[in-house]
Amino acid sequence: xxxxxxxRRLPPYVFExxxxxxxxxxxxxxxxxxxxxxxxxxxxxxxxxxxxCDVVRDPRTHRYSxxxxxxxxxxxxxxxxxxxxxxxxxxxxxxxxxxGSKEGFANMAQAIxxxxxxxxxxxxxxxxHAFGFIMSGGVIRSIQAEPDDGFIPALERAVxxxxxxxxxxxxxxxxxxxxxxxxxxxxxxxxxxxxxNDIIILSDLAYAEIYFDGNPxxxxxxxxxxxxxxxxxxxMSKTFSMPGWRMGFAVGNxxxxxxxxxxxxxxxxxxxxxxxxxxxxxxxxxxxxxEEVRSVYxxxxxxxxxxxxxAGWQVPPPPATMFAWAPIPEPFRQLGSLEFSKLLVEKAxxxxxxxxxxxxxxxxxxxxxxxxxxxxxxxxxxxxKRFLATAEKTLDNVIxxxxxx
Ligand SMILES: Cc1ncc(COP(=O)(O)O)c(C=O)c1O
Numbered sequence: 001x002x003x004x005x006x007x008r009r010l011p012p013y014v015f016e017x018x019x020x021x022x023x024x025x026x027x028x029x030x031x032x033x034x035x036x037x038x039x040x041x042x043x044x045x046x047x048x049x050x051x052x053c054d055v056v057r058d059p060r061t062h063r064y065s066x067x068x069x070x071x072x073x074x075x076x077x078x079x080x081x082x083x084x085x086x087x088x089x090x091x092x093x094x095x096x097x098x099x100g101s102k103e104g105f106a107n108m109a110q111a112i113x114x115x116x117x118x119x120x121x122x123x124x125x126x127x128x129h130a131f132g133f134i135m136s137g138g139v140i141r142s143i144q145a146e147p148d149d150g151f152i153p154a155l156e157r158a159v160x161x162x163x164x165x166x167x168x169x170x171x172x173x174x175x176x177x178x179x180x181x182x183x184x185x186x187x188x189x190x191x192x193x194x195x196x197n198d199i200i201i202l203s204d205l206a207y208a209e210i211y212f213d214g215n216p217x218x219x220x221x222x223x224x225x226x227x228x229x230x231x232x233x234x235x236m237s238k239t240f241s242m243p244g245w246r247m248g249f250a251v252g253n254x255x256x257x258x259x260x261x262x263x264x265x266x267x268x269x270x271x272x273x274x275x276x277x278x279x280x281x282x283x284x285x286x287x288x289x290x291e292e293v294r295s296v297y298x299x300x301x302x303x304x305x306x307x308x309x310x311a312g313w314q315v316p317p318p319p320a321t322m323f324a325w326a327p328i329p330e331p332f333r334q335l336g337s338l339e340f341s342k343l344l345v346e347k348a349x350x351x352x353x354x355x356x357x358x359x360x361x362x363x364x365x366x367x368x369x370x371x372x373x374x375x376x377x378x379x380x381x382x383x384x385k386r387f388l389a390t391a392e393k394t395l396d397n398v399i400x401x402x403x404x405x
Contacts, residue, residue, distance in 0.1 A: 009134050013127070014338060014357035021345045033372055033380040036341075036351040038176065038322060041371045042241040042296060045289040051281045055274040065270035068261050069097025069249075073276045076283035077234075077249045084208070085219040093254045094227075096261050097279075099271055101206050101235040101248030104260065106132040107267065108202060108231060108250060111259040113138040117167040120158050120199075124355060124362030126176045129204065133168075141166065142359065145175055147182040152189055159197050168200040174207040174217050177358045177367040178325045179318030181211070184218040191223040191230070200256065201230040206248075209239040209290050211320040212298045221252060231256045238322060240282045241293055247271055247279045297322050300370040300377060307381035308368075312388045315368065324368040325355075329388065337363045348387035350380045 015036065022032050043049075055061055068074070074091035081087045089095055098104030109132035113119070119133045123142035130140045141162055143154050158166060171190065173182035194201050203220045211217055220226050231252035237243040250260055270276065282289070304324055305317045315326040327333075332340050337354035344350045344366075353369070355362030372380070 018341050021342055022351045030349050032349050032351055033376050034351045035368045036353050038369045040241045040243050044242050048278050048282045052274050052278040055277045061273040065273040067264045067268055067270045070276045073097050073280040076280040080283045085222050087221045089251050096250045096257055098248045100246040101233040102128050104233050104248055104250045107263050108260045109133045109136045111263040118162045120166050120169040124358030129170045145178050146180055147186045166199055168202055170202050172204040174320035179321045179323055181217050181320050187220045187223050191226045194229045203232040205232050206235040207321045210297055210322055236279055245275050297370050303374045303377050307378045311381045311385035322370045325365050326368050327365055337366050348383045
């Protein structure tokens, strides 16, 4: 029987192949150090958990909640934007709470896409950026992921050669997986371009607060006039170590926010009210929790770069996010990122995410997530050192092994 139309457009996650190997190694008793998935390992701060526990005792919170988010939560998100970015938002019309930013992004794609609409999407990027639109009947045109001098010329080419003209442009800085950060000047150029060409900007700012070296990433909404064409997505998952709670936001242009709210009103009743109340309390807090989360990732980043470097694998220090985007060491690059990742699981007992899982232009890299503690990261480095030392000598065999799969 032929596969369903939509399911055919959703190839199995590339990461699944590494996950399967990981599971089978673990079932043999291997102690796999898992730096693969971007699943924060830190506990949610106690004050947020306590708030949830208090609120959940009130039976009035057990009813259906509101799909757009309770007013106090939308106000808290608007206050966060005012504090952090100097951006004024109307909590009534310019803020929607989402069930994690991923849900918000995917339903925004559903709300605005007509069959065949062209969407400009970075490559490599977090998979929902492309697949949210592919599921909605859109067509993806890949653009480069780095926010450098080549970006605007690439957009100009895309507008000239896309039929129909692109509907939307996706931005994701700090980027998953590349960890690239964009400057406000870059955003100014992009907003001018989008306004001139009547293109919607969808900015994924999930890593707004996970930055190092004292350089907070800007919001594209800081650019005057951006509000006319932009919606930005943020997430509680990384900022407050709340990935399982499923809480995020879309903010920005009223017409786009209204479209998302309309779709969501048909699909969900919003997050469980105690989660929304606890999330509002987190956003209204003094920022000490965010600082703590950030400093843990900062220390892990430094340990990763230093220990992997000593092991013979030079990993550029990411300026933000919870990921390092690591070029595959030269002798192994020809294997491609999937085979290299499989080898790391089998021979070094370390799991990473193959770059090709984020798009074809990611295949020379793997993404290393900072989701194990410093001790485990050092342990991974020692194990990789042993792997590199032995595998380079027997590289021909390794490649043969990979080719035989
Ligand atoms: C760039 C990016 N956007 C969105 C998400 C999803 O976040 P949420 O848990 O808010 O759905 C992730 C999670 O890894 C991400 O890396």
